Amino acid sequence: MSGRPLLNRRLDGLGTTIFAEMSALAVATGAINLGQGFPDTDGPEAIREAAVRALRDGRGNQYPPGMGVPELRTAIVDHQRRFYGLDFDPDTEVLVTAGATEAIAAAMLALLEPGDEVIAFEPFYDSYAASIAMAGGVRVPLTLRAPDFRPDLDALRAAVTPRTRLLLLNSPHNPTGMVLTRDELTAIAELAVERDLLVVTDEVYEHLVFDGEHIPLISLPGMSDRTVSISSAGKTFSFTGWKVGWVTGSAELVAAVRTTKQFLTYVASGPFQYAVAEALALPGAYYDDFREDLREKRDLLAAGLRDAGFQVHAPQGTYFITTDIAALAPDLDALTFCRALPHQAGVVAVPNSVFHDHPSAGRTQVRFAFCKRKTVLAEASERLRRL
Numbered sequence: 001m002s003g004r005p006l007l008n009r010r011l012d013g014l015g016t017t018i019f020a021e022m023s024a025l026a027v028a029t030g031a032i033n034l035g036q037g038f039p040d041t042d043g044p045e046a047i048r049e050a051a052v053r054a055l056r057d058g059r060g061n062q063y064p065p066g067m068g069v070p071e072l073r074t075a076i077v078d079h080q081r082r083f084y085g086l087d088f089d090p091d092t093e094v095l096v097t098a099g100a101t102e103a104i105a106a107a108m109l110a111l112l113e114p115g116d117e118v119i120a121f122e123p124f125y126d127s128y129a130a131s132i133a134m135a136g137g138v139r140v141p142l143t144l145r146a147p148d149f150r151p152d153l154d155a156l157r158a159a160v161t162p163r164t165r166l167l168l169l170n171s172p173h174n175p176t177g178m179v180l181t182r183d184e185l186t187a188i189a190e191l192a193v194e195r196d197l198l199v200v201t202d203e204v205y206e207h208l209v210f211d212g213e214h215i216p217l218i219s220l221p222g223m224s225d226r227t228v229s230i231s232s233a234g235k236t237f238s239f240t241g242w243k244v245g246w247v248t249g250s251a252e253l254v255a256a257v258r259t260t261k262q263f264l265t266y267v268a269s270g271p272f273q274y275a276v277a278e279a280l281a282l283p284g285a286y287y288d289d290f291r292e293d294l295r296e297k298r299d300l301l302a303a304g305l306r307d308a309g310f311q312v313h314a315p316q317g318t319y320f321i322t323t324d325i326a327a328l329a330p331d332l333d334a335l336t337f338c339r340a341l342p343h344q345a346g347v348v349a350v351p352n353s354v355f356h357d358h359p360s361a362g363r364t365q366v367r368f369a370f371c372k373r374k375t376v377l378a379e380a381s382e383r384l385r386r387l
Contacts, residue, residue: 064273073094099234
């Protein structure tokens with residue numbers, strides 16, 4: 001073959017994800033995996049049985065409709081109205097996807113022209129960089145800095161140029177746990193309207209807010225026709241392997257995203273769509289209990305990490321804790337620390353530096369997931385204290 005690189009140059013530097021590397025390290029060493037964000041218990045038994053029932057009844061075993069099964073699209077509309085007072089047309093303003101990751105990729109491919117700039121909070125979930133790159137866009141990071149990781153709104157305004165097409169926002173924010181306030185969202189909305197920007201919002205942790213409240217940006221004045229709102233079932237119902245996500249927005253924007261989504265997976269997760277429709281209708285007590293259980297787990301792991309010598313930045317939402325290792329391991333960067341941690345303490349974590357365009361910004365920051373059983377978190381805390 002010629003000397004031409006096999007990998008598209010847009011994807012330079014986007015090799016194997018850190019989650020694959022660290023999860024493989026957990027298996028190889030037998031370490032407790034607090035790196036990748038998946039629960040170690042399943043969600044409600046009734047919802048799992050709903051998926052089994054759908055399989056047995058022959059619902060979803062063949063291709064579901066391209067927009068998603070009607071039952072799920074209706075349930076998504078009911079959910080948005082119930083929690084946020086938003087109204088959508090289930091036939092034209094809702095699109096079911098193979099998780100939020102596909103929704104984000106489809107949105108970037110649909111809405112960006114090569115060279116368009118996308119402003120995103122840094123550190124960002126690694127699929128953002130890949131999705132923007134595949135669409136030929138240009139990432140413009142807005143760095144969230146410890147200890148509170150609040151966005152610098154003046155810096156955001158200054159980052160907007162004539163080439164800026166889109167804001168890619170994530171709140172509650174992975175990995176920092178920051179939750180945007182109403183004032184911050186209002187300022188972002190006003191900027192988007194003023195500069196005629198599109199906004200894609202990743203809201204998969206919408207029901208995991210411990211301090212503050214989740215406010216969909218699409219609900220603010222001027223945003224209904226310029227916002228692609230994305231969420232999913234995996235984080236809320238602890239069935240991450242089902243890969244059921246969705247897009248809500250104006251009919252025009254949803255149609256644009258569908259145009260690209262149909263050539264990615266086409267459709268997915270047929271029987272699980274029926275089960276997620278039932279999950280979204282669970283009573284308010286489920287959502288309250290789920291959040292409070294995760295709050296207790298957050299506090300349990302945070303205490304263990306502090307006792308072990310980590311500086312802990314308590315998250316307002318999500319199920320991740322960002323820590324700083326500068327005092328604990330002053331000679332190590334986060335990536336080196338995380339690669340050694342399974343061997344030294346039998347625990348796996350993820351370095352925040354890999355979520356930055358400029359790794360120095362997160363050089364000593366390490367993320368731990370607390371969506372595990374309390375006994376597992378207690379054991380992980382005890383192992384870390386031995387450091």
